[in-house]
Amino acid sequence: MFHEFSIKAHEARLSHTSGMAWEDLNDRSNGLKELLIIMVAEWFVFLFVSYCLDNKSSVFYFRRKPNPFSQRTSSRDFSSAEKADIAQEREKVEELLVRPDRSYSIVCDNLGKVYPGMDGNPRKLAVHGLSLALGRGECFGILGPNGAGKSTFIKMVSIIVPPIDTMFTQMIGLTWPSAGTAFVEGLNIQTELERVYTSMGVCPQHEQWKNLLAVSIYSMEELVTSKLVVYMDEPSTGLDPASRNELWKVVMRAKRNKVIIITTHSMEEAEHLCDRVGIFVDGRLECIGNAKQAWGIADTTLEDVFIKVARGAKAFNVI
């Protein structure tokens, strides 16, 4: 009986209430205002937490690990850990920064690149603390395992001359350095990029590359000889041996009064074309030396050096 009565009373109460309305917001007895404030605050908290989880590399990780680029690093900071050949190159760069010498077409000063973390992937330290001085007349080879940072380095300082077979499709992707800078023909790429292009006579717009549809070794020759600084990213990839030899002749003829930087996976190409080579591993220049004489070590080929350095050997500390 009592149960029946209470159900009826409850139904009667429900039939008389119209629920909450906006007008009730200021009624302190119902707590609606506080509830809404808590829900909005919670929404911001959850938004922030999910952002942090998505970008944990850039929010949490960055704070825990000091940014490697936060301070300028001098050769003295590197000297204990760095091998003599790399340290000597860094000292050369520091000397050139104090006393510029126009016979050096490219001077990289502590150049670095961090790609931000995306889609749950952590940030990537692609190039770190790269100091390099390249004089006019030098062909410099960049070697290194896949993902070592070779292309990133080139993208930071250059217009790419892509492999011929991808000439029409490969976009010229310029990458802004995250740290340090480079001087190309005395012009700072961080502050004078427009003038770098003008002085190189190279236009970075993709459209320009479409004009090269009839590319051949000969148009390559024109391209190579008309510039003071030429970058070639794996230039002989996909070429038949005869075309490759033609390309090599072009490079050998052209390099007298300019700097040519070549990335390659071919030791033969590096030995044939390059005066010096640098071996990149995990974004760092691990070794720099004479390509033809394999660091002057008897009975050692460039391939021997490459394999050992790529595997982490520190044995080639010879200038």
Ligand SMILES: Nc1ncnc2c1ncn2[C@@H]1O[C@H](COP(=O)(O)OP(=O)(O)OP(=O)(O)O)[C@@H](O)[C@H]1O
């Ligand atoms: N746009 C990007 N965003 C994030 N990471 C990148 C980006 N471009 C390159 N990387 C990463 O940076 C590292 C260096 O890449 P890079 O292409 O410079 O190496 P590489 O030495 O030229 O390799 P390969 O010999 O395969 O061409 C790699 O781990 C690569 O996955």
